[in-house]
Amino acid sequence: xxxxxxxxxxxxxxxxxxxxxxxxxxxxxxxxxxxxxxxxxxxxxxxxxxxxxxxxxxxxxxxxxxxxxxxxxxxxxxxxxxxxxxxxxxxxxxxxxxxxxxxxxxxxxxxxxxxxxxxxxxxxxxxxxxxxxxxxxxxxxxxxxxxxxxxxxxxxxxxxxxxxxxxxxxxxxxxxxxxxxxxxxxxxxxxxxxxxxxxxxxxxxxxxxxxxxxxxxxxxxxxxxxxxxxxxxxxxxxxxxxxxxxxxxxxxxxxxxxxxxxxxxxxxxxxxxxxxxxxxxxxxxxxxxxxxxxxxxxxxxxxxxxxxxxxxxxxxxxxxxxxxxxxxxxx
Amino acid sequence: xxxxxxxxxxxxxxxxxxxxxxxxxxxxxxxxxxxxxxxxxxxxxxxxxxxxxxxxxxxxxxxxxxxxxxxxxxxxxxxxxxxxxxxxxxxxxxxxxxxxxxxxxxxxxxxxxxxxxxxxxxxxxxxxxxxxxxxxxxxxxxxxxxxxxxxxxxxxxxxxxxxxxxxxxxxxxxxxxxxxxxxxxxxxxxxxxxxxxxxxxxxxxxxxxxxxxxxxxxxxxxxxxxxxxxxxxxxxxxxxxxxxxxxxxxxxxxxxxxxxxxxxxxxxxxxxxxxxxxxxxxxxxxxxxxxxxxxxxxxxxxxxxxxxxxxxxxxxxxxxxxxxxxxxx
Numbered sequence: 001x002x003x004x005x006x007x008x009x010x011x012x013x014x015x016x017x018x019x020x021x022x023x024x025x026x027x028x029x030x031x032x033x034x035x036x037x038x039x040x041x042x043x044x045x046x047x048x049x050x051x052x053x054x055x056x057x058x059x060x061x062x063x064x065x066x067x068x069x070x071x072x073x074x075x076x077x078x079x080x081x082x083x084x085x086x087x088x089x090x091x092x093x094x095x096x097x098x099x100x101x102x103x104x105x106x107x108x109x110x111x112x113x114x115x116x117x118x119x120x121x122x123x124x125x126x127x128x129x130x131x132x133x134x135x136x137x138x139x140x141x142x143x144x145x146x147x148x149x150x151x152x153x154x155x156x157x158x159x160x161x162x163x164x165x166x167x168x169x170x171x172x173x174x175x176x177x178x179x180x181x182x183x184x185x186x187x188x189x190x191x192x193x194x195x196x197x198x199x200x201x202x203x204x205x206x207x208x209x210x211x212x213x214x215x216x217x218x219x220x221x222x223x224x225x226x227x228x229x230x231x232x233x234x235x236x237x238x239x240x241x242x243x244x245x246x247x248x249x250x251x252x253x254x255x256x257x258x259x260x261x262x263x264x265x266x267x268x269x270x271x272x273x274x275x276x277x278x279x280x281x282x283x284x285x286x287x288x289x290x291x292x293x294x295x296x297x298x299x300x301x302x303x304x305x306x307x308x309x310x311x312x313x314x315x316x317x318x319x320x321x322x323x324x325x326x327x328x329x330x331x
Numbered sequence: 332x333x334x335x336x337x338x339x340x341x342x343x344x345x346x347x348x349x350x351x352x353x354x355x356x357x358x359x360x361x362x363x364x365x366x367x368x369x370x371x372x373x374x375x376x377x378x379x380x381x382x383x384x385x386x387x388x389x390x391x392x393x394x395x396x397x398x399x400x401x402x403x404x405x406x407x408x409x410x411x412x413x414x415x416x417x418x419x420x421x422x423x424x425x426x427x428x429x430x431x432x433x434x435x436x437x438x439x440x441x442x443x444x445x446x447x448x449x450x451x452x453x454x455x456x457x458x459x460x461x462x463x464x465x466x467x468x469x470x471x472x473x474x475x476x477x478x479x480x481x482x483x484x485x486x487x488x489x490x491x492x493x494x495x496x497x498x499x500x501x502x503x504x505x506x507x508x509x510x511x512x513x514x515x516x517x518x519x520x521x522x523x524x525x526x527x528x529x530x531x532x533x534x535x536x537x538x539x540x541x542x543x544x545x546x547x548x549x550x551x552x553x554x555x556x557x558x559x560x561x562x563x564x565x566x567x568x569x570x571x572x573x574x575x576x577x578x579x580x581x582x583x584x585x586x587x588x589x590x591x592x593x594x595x596x597x598x599x600x601x602x603x604x605x606x607x608x609x610x611x612x613x614x615x616x617x618x619x620x621x622x623x624x625x626x627x628x629x630x631x632x633x634x635x636x637x638x639x640x641x642x643x644x645x646x647x648x649x650x651x652x653x654x655x656x657x658x659x660x
Contacts, residue, residue, distance in 0.1 A: 046523035046524065046525060046526075047494075047523050158614050159614075160614050161614075188383035188384055188550065188615070189383065189550070189552075189591060189594040189595055190383065190590060190591065190594045190610060190611065190614075191614060192594065192596075193593075193594035193596075193608060193610045194610055194612075196596070197608075197610070215523060215524070216596065217524070217598040218595065218596030218597055218598045218603070219596050221596060221597060221598055221599060221600045221603050222596050222597075222600075222603050241600055242600055242601075245598075245599060245600055255525065256524065256525060257598070259524050259525045259527075259528040260524055260598045261528070261531075261551075261553040261554050261556060261557065262553065262597070262598060262599065263552070263553055263556070263580060263592075263595065263597065264602075265556065265576070265577055265580055265581060268556070268557065270528055270531060270532055270535075270557045271528065272525055272526075272528035272529040272531075272532060273525035273528075273529075274529070276493050276495060276496075276526070
């Protein structure tokens, strides 16, 4: 696949199950994808589709009830067998995260500068405090916060500023992969536009790759090079941005795009997808969109669709596009 | 006919300071949540109240239902002034004025079965001869909002159903008294796109069926298109612009409205690339200490000297089109 592009992160049949007394909740089920160098992959889907679980699983910061299987390579290293200690070395340095709610992910009784010093010293113990402070003020300057605020506490910042600080903190060690989990969801539109602009600038400046997790199809349209659509734990479609928006193949992607309110005043049709996503507890074989899909076939209920490679860089997980389905099963 | 009219509505919340400070200072700070808001809603129409957090849109909705006492201003409902009505009279009036809140889980009692929650307003307002009749009415309403089989949903608890279904319950509860006027405060904001559109469709259908008048409060301009006849944009407690959806969207006048519209990410990459972004620097100022003059002037690219002096009046540009900006006076 995609020769000539450097792969930063590769997932192979990646599964994350939450173990409960009633059985496993299959939050992420069989996701295979790659993230290339310096690109942004948008992961979109509705609540409960597994996109946030996937993001947190890459850093292995899930609750203890979560079990991970499959392969996840970050620059060639498999993360799944890594111990907590080994992961701590990677987090912040090679792979970092921007969370949705910066207030709950920053420590309210730690000064801004101490957040930075902690992050830097953990990974680079040889760096002196003064050097760390210098790095911190540089990172803050990159996100438009003056270094005079280093002695402030996070609660003295506004929501937008906290998110800026969060971004500065996540990039201070120049990680190769940044995972942004709904980074602008709790912000107002104008602040959101400011932050998205900033994230774009920073990313091209530090040349990192990014997985942008969001439910907002407008945000990914602006930010992502490629887009993966998730539904009920499955990655149902993965393609370059324009292909997803203008030539989507999976019935869910098509329906999702139709139901997004646009701002075109000539288009007053409001379509929606009937029904609700299935429960992922003990969910078995079969396509998970089957009950809401207008094109359901017999095979969709019985067997999980394969990841069908339509052409280079366009994957769709749907029986409609699989060649090896017999006529009997289609009916 | 005008169903609802508010005139110069003002709400200031006192800022709590600690006891020691209170002894030594005379200064009493206030949050200027709503600062002189006036509008009218015709019967059967929907007014969208759009703004960012802290713009005062939710407080405005709460003031209208008198869930908050206004600091100043007047509210008229169906031609009658309700500003000074007492609690008992207001309670009776709430049969005709209802509200749908953003978070359905927070607005439903977790220990109350869904059917009972929807029946509760009937009990409060003594509608329906007996419990059996009330139960029938509830079942009918649950069916109407597509919670089927209604008999089964009647006995479920809020935590046993999905977010979209919970919001249907809240809508059913608001409409069971057959109100004339409903405030929908971010009623679909917490839902996912596919479910959000289902709910919007339901609210539109119910509006026609029950001849409702909505005040649709939202931060999301895109959803107003389907349901609102008119839109009022709020910023720091004031309405800065008002007009039809089409006017606001295709020809925004106020610099803030322009910024707001340009900031909405387009779910269409090509349209998004064409769109010009006019993003003002900085953030919304603190409503404890709002800027003098026009509240938007510190961030406005067109700010002149006059903008710092006094807040501009909301002036009628043409019929049904009002703007509060010195650029247009």
